[in-house]
Amino acid sequence: MKLVTAIIKPHQLDEVKEALEAYGISGMTVSEASGYGRQRGHSEVYRGAEYTVDFVPKVRVEVLVDDIDATSVADVILKGAQTGRIGDGKIWTVPVEDVVRVRTGERGVDAL
Amino acid sequence: MKLVTAIIKPHQLDEVKEALEAYGISGMTVSEASGYGRQRGHSEVYRGAEYTVDFVPKVRVEVLVDDIDATSVADVILKGAQTGRIGDGKIWTVPVEDVVRVRTGERGVDAL
Amino acid sequence: MKLVTAIIKPHQLDEVKEALEAYGISGMTVSEASGYGRQRGHSEVYRGAEYTVDFVPKVRVEVLVDDIDATSVADVILKGAQTGRIGDGKIWTVPVEDVVRVRTGERGVDAL
Amino acid sequence: MVLRMSAITFVAADVPFTDSGNTAWVLAAAALVLFMTPGLALFYGGMVRTKSVLNMMMMSFITMGTVGTVWILWGYSETFGPDVGGGIVGNPFTHFGLKGILDQIYGYVPADAAAGTAAAGGIPAPAFVAFQVVFAIIAVALVSGAIADRAKFTAWTVFTVVWATLVYFPAAHWVFAFSGYAAETGGWIANKADGLLFGGAGAYDFAGGTAIHINAGAAGLALAIVLGKRIGFAKEPMRPHNLTLVMIGAGILWFGWFGFNAGSALGAGTQAAGVWVNTLAATCTAMLGWLIVEKVRDGHPTSLGAASGVVAGLVAITPACATVSPIGALIVGLVAGAGCALAVGLKFRFGFDDSLDVVGVHLVGGLIGTLLIGLLATKGSPTGAAGLDVNEGVFYGGGFSQLGAQVTGALTVMVFSFVMTYLIGLAIHKTIGFRVDDTQESQGVDLSEHAESAYDLSGLTGGRFGSPGAVSTASSGKPAKTHEGASA
Amino acid sequence: MVLRMSAITFVAADVPFTDSGNTAWVLAAAALVLFMTPGLALFYGGMVRTKSVLNMMMMSFITMGTVGTVWILWGYSETFGPDVGGGIVGNPFTHFGLKGILDQIYGYVPADAAAGTAAAGGIPAPAFVAFQVVFAIIAVALVSGAIADRAKFTAWTVFTVVWATLVYFPAAHWVFAFSGYAAETGGWIANKADGLLFGGAGAYDFAGGTAIHINAGAAGLALAIVLGKRIGFAKEPMRPHNLTLVMIGAGILWFGWFGFNAGSALGAGTQAAGVWVNTLAATCTAMLGWLIVEKVRDGHPTSLGAASGVVAGLVAITPACATVSPIGALIVGLVAGAGCALAVGLKFRFGFDDSLDVVGVHLVGGLIGTLLIGLLATKGSPTGAAGLDVNEGVFYGGGFSQLGAQVTGALTVMVFSFVMTYLIGLAIHKTIGFRVDDTQESQGVDLSEHAESAYDLSGLTGGRFGSPGAVSTASSGKPAKTHEGASA
Amino acid sequence: MVLRMSAITFVAADVPFTDSGNTAWVLAAAALVLFMTPGLALFYGGMVRTKSVLNMMMMSFITMGTVGTVWILWGYSETFGPDVGGGIVGNPFTHFGLKGILDQIYGYVPADAAAGTAAAGGIPAPAFVAFQVVFAIIAVALVSGAIADRAKFTAWTVFTVVWATLVYFPAAHWVFAFSGYAAETGGWIANKADGLLFGGAGAYDFAGGTAIHINAGAAGLALAIVLGKRIGFAKEPMRPHNLTLVMIGAGILWFGWFGFNAGSALGAGTQAAGVWVNTLAATCTAMLGWLIVEKVRDGHPTSLGAASGVVAGLVAITPACATVSPIGALIVGLVAGAGCALAVGLKFRFGFDDSLDVVGVHLVGGLIGTLLIGLLATKGSPTGAAGLDVNEGVFYGGGFSQLGAQVTGALTVMVFSFVMTYLIGLAIHKTIGFRVDDTQESQGVDLSEHAESAYDLSGLTGGRFGSPGAVSTASSGKPAKTHEGASA
Ligand SMILES: Nc1ncnc2c1ncn2[C@@H]1O[C@H](COP(=O)(O)OP(=O)(O)O)[C@@H](O)[C@H]1O
Ligand SMILES: Nc1ncnc2c1ncn2[C@@H]1O[C@H](COP(=O)(O)OP(=O)(O)O)[C@@H](O)[C@H]1O
Ligand SMILES: Nc1ncnc2c1ncn2[C@@H]1O[C@H](COP(=O)(O)OP(=O)(O)O)[C@@H](O)[C@H]1O
Numbered sequence A, B, C: 001m002k003l004v005t006a007i008i009k010p011h012q013l014d015e016v017k018e019a020l021e022a023y024g025i026s027g028m029t030v031s032e033a034s035g036y037g038r039q040r041g042h043s044e045v046y047r048g049a050e051y052t053v054d055f056v057p058k059v060r061v062e063v064l065v066d067d068i069d070a071t072s073v074a075d076v077i078l079k080g081a082q083t084g085r086i087g088d089g090k091i092w093t094v095p096v097e098d099v100v101r102v103r104t105g106e107r108g109v110d111a112l
Numbered sequence D, E, F: 001m002v003l004r005m006s007a008i009t010f011v012a013a014d015v016p017f018t019d020s021g022n023t024a025w026v027l028a029a030a031a032l033v034l035f036m037t038p039g040l041a042l043f044y045g046g047m048v049r050t051k052s053v054l055n056m057m058m059m060s061f062i063t064m065g066t067v068g069t070v071w072i073l074w075g076y077s078e079t080f081g082p083d084v085g086g087g088i089v090g091n092p093f094t095h096f097g098l099k100g101i102l103d104q105i106y107g108y109v110p111a112d113a114a115a116g117t118a119a120a121g122g123i124p125a126p127a128f129v130a131f132q133v134v135f136a137i138i139a140v141a142l143v144s145g146a147i148a149d150r151a152k153f154t155a156w157t158v159f160t161v162v163w164a165t166l167v168y169f170p171a172a173h174w175v176f177a178f179s180g181y182a183a184e185t186g187g188w189i190a191n192k193a194d195g196l197l198f199g200g201a202g203a204y205d206f207a208g209g210t211a212i213h214i215n216a217g218a219a220g221l222a223l224a225i226v227l228g229k230r231i232g233f234a235k236e237p238m239r240p241h242n243l244t245l246v247m248i249g250a251g252i253l254w255f256g257w258f259g260f261n262a263g264s265a266l267g268a269g270t271q272a273a274g275v276w277v278n279t280l281a282a283t284c285t286a287m288l289g290w291l292i293v294e295k296v297r298d299g300h301p302t303s304l305g306a307a308s309g310v311v312a313g314l315v316a317i318t319p320a321c322a323t324v325s326p327i328g329a330l331i332v333g334l335v336a337g338a339g340c341a342l343a344v345g346l347k348f349r350f351g352f353d354d355s356l357d358v359v360g361v362h363l364v365g366g367l368i369g370t371l372l373i374g375l376l377a378t379k380g381s382p383t384g385a386a387g388l389d390v391n392e393g394v395f396y397g398g399g400f401s402q403l404g405a406q407v408t409g410a411l412t413v414m415v416f417s418f419v420m421t422y423l424i425g426l427a428i429h430k431t432i433g434f435r436v437d438d439t440q441e442s443q444g445v446d447l448s449e450h451a452e453s454a455y456d457l458s459g460l461t462g463g464r465f466g467s468p469g470a471v472s473t474a475s476s477g478k479p480a481k482t483h484e485g486a487s488a
Helices: A010-023 A067-081 B010-023 B067-081 C010-023 C067-081 D020-047 D050-080 D125-147 D153-176 D209-227 D243-263 D270-298 D303-320 D326-343 D346-350 D358-376 D401-431 D438-443 D445-450 E020-047 E050-080 E125-147 E153-176 E209-227 E243-263 E270-298 E303-320 E326-343 E346-350 E358-376 E401-431 E438-443 E445-450 F020-047 F050-080 F125-147 F153-176 F209-227 F243-263 F270-298 F303-320 F326-343 F346-350 F358-376 F401-431 F438-443 F445-450
Strands: A002-008 A028-036 A042-046 A049-053 A056-065 A090-095 A098-101 B002-008 B028-036 B042-046 B049-053 B056-065 B090-095 B098-101 C002-008 C028-036 C042-046 C049-053 C056-065 C090-095 C098-101
Touching: A002 A010, A002 A067, A010 A028, A010 A056, A010 A067, A028 B056, A056 A067, A056 C028, A067 A090, A067 C098, A090 B090, A090 C090, A098 B067, B002 B010, B002 B067, B010 B028, B010 B056, B010 B067, B028 C056, B056 B067, B067 B090, B090 C090, B098 C067, C002 C010, C002 C067, C010 C028, C010 C056, C010 C067, C056 C067, C067 C090, D020 D050, D020 D125, D020 D243, D020 D303, D020 E020, D020 E243, D020 E270, D020 F020, D050 D125, D050 D153, D050 D445, D050 E243, D050 E270, D050 E303, D050 E326, D125 D153, D125 D209, D125 D358, D125 E270, D153 D209, D153 D401, D153 D445, D209 D303, D209 D358, D209 D401, D243 D270, D243 D303, D243 E243, D243 F020, D243 F050, D243 F243, D270 D303, D270 D326, D270 F020, D270 F050, D270 F125, D303 D326, D303 D358, D303 F050, D326 D358, D326 F050, D346 D358, D358 D401, D438 D445, E020 E050, E020 E125, E020 E243, E020 E303, E020 F020, E020 F243, E020 F270, E050 E125, E050 E153, E050 E445, E050 F243, E050 F270, E050 F303, E050 F326, E125 E153, E125 E209, E125 E358, E125 F270, E153 E209, E153 E401, E153 E445, E209 E303, E209 E358, E209 E401, E243 E270, E243 E303, E243 F243, E270 E303, E270 E326, E303 E326, E303 E358, E326 E358, E346 E358, E358 E401, E438 E445, F020 F050, F020 F125, F020 F243, F020 F303, F050 F125, F050 F153, F050 F445, F125 F153, F125 F209, F125 F358, F153 F209, F153 F401, F153 F445, F209 F303, F209 F358, F209 F401, F243 F270, F243 F303, F270 F303, F270 F326, F303 F326, F303 F358, F326 F358, F346 F358, F358 F401, F438 F445
Parallel strands: none
Antiparallel strands: A002 A056, A002 A090, A028 A056, A028 B028, A028 C028, A042 A049, A090 C098, A098 B090, B002 B056, B002 B090, B028 B056, B028 C028, B042 B049, B098 C090, C002 C056, C002 C090, C028 C056, C042 C049
């Protein structure tokens, strides 16, 4: 099994979620993140003192998938997340040795 | 070494923590997450317009363990997190190539 | 490729970021976390009832790197994050099978 | 409470006239007291967990809606209408819908009255109605603190109407209805006269230590028992989710309370001014008293402690503000601050989940203030300074007569309120149910009772995760369940 | 609005004198109304998304700055100065900079006037100036709710000045300028006399249902159309980011509104007191009305609904508070609460993005209140109780004459406001642009317009991620762009 | 400050009488000013980082507790009691505990006094006590802004008592004690008479530009120097953690300030009303002034700038509100807004960490307002309109005499305050320590000083991570360290 992790623009989450569902993936875990990269942050000014905020709000999406789905899931996310503008983010895939569904204790592919 | 990651119900965090401690694990990292899966979200209504909140609050627990502990730690978490109701979450295990304790610079199993 | 993940003290983020930049890494993803370990939390008191807060605020830094950079990046983070006091955190490295840059669809090392 | 009057009234007239100064103060005071209930909503709302802050605030807000309506319909008449006998309760039908009082003036002095016996002068009756309705509202709203995090909103809504009618209006009649001010015969606790129950108690309660705070405190205890403890009480941490809200709420309460106490003089004169000062005095030392207890007992003075101390001091000085000296007020505050700081732990010892300490602050604080009058009442008080008689307390050589009156007033209201509230609470609980189910409680009453959540601060997309794309308007182009058309 | 006066004025004098009681109330009321605009800032601010809360609040705050300044320069004179003819508008130059009025006293009764015909007495002119400027400010600020999340701040700033001058001041003259009170000839809607446009309408609008709420509501609609919908309107969720702010805001608005309505009596007497009570009455039932609609339609009564109901009730009772009975006020509130709860959905049906429902609450609520006067006006009202004449409404057998006057007033203001605002909005939009670009809108107007973000609660290092080490003072030892030196 | 009086007093009497209208306004104004300190707590609290918001608010709250208590004990007497000689200070023992003043009436006109020389009439002494205590409280609380994020709470608590006694009460005596109003001889800055220090300055300071703002500003500077810079000052970002709190606070301050300034007329007449208008005028242009500086210098007008501009304008108009014209007030505001916006950068240049700009806003704003009186004082002001004499300023042809008086008052208070505060601060620092240690500062003073944290919004389980199961009540069934029993 694999864990596909994507760092995307918050605005694209909706599209990614729908794309994954369309593909047949119905489970995922999402969390807040901040990104640093080519996309620059912004400046804020308080009583004349300027603060540079380097990090940009991002969303992390994690999907556990069967080995054979890994590449296509990454592609599905790619399609949903792409806007073509700087800061679109990254997707990476990591090998997973074991998965358990907590409710039932099922293991492996059945647990997905 | 392995990294055991669990997505659990926030309410179970306490039990999971105690179970891990009882097992002898005394370090872990925890963060907020939102889950999407069989468990459904809820609806909110503001001035008559209804919003569906698809994601459900979850907690992510991460524990670095020695290879031989990986399965039993997953089991320990499983026991602490299980309520038997939909949305109990997932546990997965990923291989780790290197661990460093920042304070001392120790590496590998000593760093756990 | 590898994913280097570090759990560090929030106050050290700035130094870590600068150290990474100096080393030539210009992308990373950061998020909030809470840690549990040797470093103890604190107590709060509300109307005479005492609450123990076990978890300590931490920051998670994640950097995707080429295989050959993995160890040195961990070292760079180590140097930036180390204060020598309990609670400095952990760094671990996980193998990554695939990376995609969302904007361009580039894959592998080019996507870093 | 002593006869409320401004220091010296200098005009007597054959026709009732409005004293615009006294009226200006009463109108301003009424607005100040009205503001206290939103203040209470914040004070209480900040103390609960994120998942029930809206429900907590809504219990105060809906009380404004229901009790305000009921007051205009029958509450005013039940409280200040012609006594049905014995000083027990007013006739709720006489002034139903405020019938017949809109053009009345209260408290003027007919020209043939002896100069110098003047009463607080020239308040249009609706100003008095306004000032008293906001008392009724907050008295009921205070109770909600005892049942945080678990009450059914409709059950609470029903409770507010029933409790106001069966418990608050009678108690307010006993304590606030002065013979001759609005109706001829007033309540039996405030007055002393043949024909009143027990001949009347003649207790001093200037602004409502008994009718409001002991009453709400005892009711809170009863409801906390009826509803039972929250899941996880005394096991799980239930810390205040937003102390800045608590502090804003405390600030608003403090501000509004000057209307509450000094407005109770029903005029802008020496008595009102002295009451203002005493109200501040007690609050200051109560804050200090609470913080000293915390520093000694827990090691740290806290902001929740400061806010709580302020409220405890305000509660305790409420009955006493007109009949103690400024030094007396400093003492009342100190005792109340320290006493309530100690009292808020009782719930853990006795195992009742009075969630936001309505008992520890309002019942205990109300008792402290009401009873200390028996010791500290003096002619060197705002009432004495205004030239009115004061039956002095034990410490001023006045003997135990006033203390006896205070005990009578305090205990009667406490027992009456506890018993009645327990019965009303039980009746609601056994019929429509007063408590949400366990799942709803865990998930939070904001969601189950109001389909809302208080905060969405993430700033990602449209808000919290999961919101994206989730508005039900998405497919249809308009909100799925949205209302159809509008009137007018 | 009827002639504003306190119940009975008991002094007539050859020299103008100040009635300190009436003045005390007007000064307090003016402060209360001033407080409403920050309250509005919170009420509106809590309803938008995190990324535009500061901009939302700033639209209210800047209005205080610009309209307050302009009022003192020419606004007062344009509204209450000598009429230029027909009751259309005052002369903006006569009292430019408040020239010539600082020592005037309004509303006193010369000694030779017949006793009993007394008017609300003895208000120093600057107190009247104070009371009216805060009306002007909030009228303009209300409009901003229609264009949340997308307006250019400078464009809004320009708009406030132009709109106040071309729309609000004239409308306020029509409705609030009573012949003989400040200038000899007043506005054509409030008065009836030869020489006024159409002979004057003689409509009742005690505290501004037409000049303020219908005016702001119609203006909001026009601006919402000019600016167009937000990106994602009716598709993406745009839920309130902080309902505790909304509740604080509603509490402050409620509190301040007693100054708004009861202060409009310009004295502290029977009329003011009755208005106070009616204002509360309508708010209570409006909250209930809104919540009942929600319970029936959506399944849950919400806190946003309670807050909105309160505001809807306040809006509707504003014109009516002096001429309906307390029971009438309960009815006005109930109709307004339920009516506005239904009306806020209209924007989805008609597809205009009146973001915070200025139309649904202020236009609809203002119309409900203004028109219901035609049905419910009665001598059993605060005005009647104060001994003044009331032209009764349809339900009280008064026929349709007053209803006709109400319709005239309401429609004229509505049409005038919509047309004028549309033209002003368009002019600004075509020149400097009224809307930020799409990227700025997505990122949030707080950043693009103010270079700020509202919250930084993480508690990590210096705050939000990315802040660490990022202050531009880091290298140079002082903020890069910081100002140079100070004056004085 | 000129003699405070309402326009025309129409009653003279052989016995002192209460003017209920004037009293109503003073009581309301006192409540308004009291509300300012919680408002300040929010204004300051929102500006610091999450980890010290509670401590910031607590510094204001504890000041209410300590200074309120001390005022009643000896503060009133020290400020307004019989002068010990030269107009330097009152006798703190004469009215200890408010002894002997509860039934006094200030400012009435004996019947044999010449008509027309009437003073502001008929205020019960406790109303004056009430109005002045809230001034004392906020003056002290203002100072805390200079030492955000790092002060020991107990040290601050001690400081409030010592500073009030040694610095504020004397300065208030100089400026606020009018000969003949409460005691026979008043302070040397406000009055001019033989026997006063230097014969008296006769400076105008209507509501406390010198005694409050210059005083607090200079004290803030001294304390900032004593405590030293925060860790990371001018390197790490220290941005406001919650600007909505700042805006609420600014709104409350603005609202309350009408009590502060217009209440200082001690009556509800022409002077008070004119002061109200001037107070608004200056605030409006000060907001505009600050925002214009920001727009030009930084590119964006900010909400923090708007809030700061409002406060700067209020500070500057405080001394000047009664003696300048409305146009003059617009000018004072504009100068103050722009001037303070430039001045807040001084701390980076000179390297003192006046964390929340007490110097930049209160010292600079206070100086601007106090000195501009010397230029802008005119008979066309509220004081002139009330029929009282005004010594006109340079721009009105009055020459430099008033400017000289203003400079004397301003500089004396500034130097006195700086020196005294530096010594007091140092004494506390060297004994009990005024600053937390570095670890505590990094972790946040909320935790180290109060064992609390402000927010717990996550909504997960009982709150923040780590809380689950962590309540110390878990094992024992009751909170480990909880208090034992209660009193009463
Ligand atoms: N080396 C990296 N390791 C981890 N995350 C990265 C790395 N580089 C970029 N990211 C993440 O991807 C996001 C987008 O990267 P950025 O360089 O801004 O744009 P783009 O991917 O379009 O070139 C960043 O905000 C960050 O969260
Ligand atoms: N494929 C997946 N990848 C990542 N996380 C998942 C996946 N499926 C489920 N989850 C996580 O597990 C949680 C529980 O899953 P859910 O389907 O609701 O219940 P259950 O596991 O009991 O069947 C989800 O909220 C989500 O956080
Ligand atoms: N076994 C573990 N798995 C995951 N994270 C851990 C583990 N042990 C420690 N951590 C993380 O490292 C942080 C620091 O650990 P701690 O034991 O407090 O100090 P130190 O690393 O200096 O000995 C913890 O707060 C936690 O976030």
